[in-house]
Amino acid sequence: MPKLMLKIAVPSVVLLGGLMVTSSSFGKTEYTKKEKKACTYCHVAQGKKELNEVGKCYGEHNHSLEGCEAKK
Numbered sequence: 001m002p003k004l005m006l007k008i009a010v011p012s013v014v015l016l017g018g019l020m021v022t023s024s025s026f027g028k029t030e031y032t033k034k035e036k037k038a039c040t041y042c043h044v045a046q047g048k049k050e051l052n053e054v055g056k057c058y059g060e061h062n063h064s065l066e067g068c069e070a071k072k
Contacts, residue, residue, distance in 0.1 A: 031058075035065055 032039060039046055042055030051059070057068035 031063065037065075041070060 031042075035041070042051055042058055044050045044052050054065070054068050054070050058065055061067060
């Protein structure tokens, strides 16, 4: 592979990989601002779409934390 091609290909792959990682968030920023809670308050882990019990309760209660408490 010519050196010029490598100089273009490697940064392109790194850039695309970075874009894929940064766009994989599932939480909605309006929820975190509204509730003043971290993403993991409702999700099983940062960047994961899967909800924990609080997150399921939040969705079932019209996006309200009223009656939804995290287990300690």
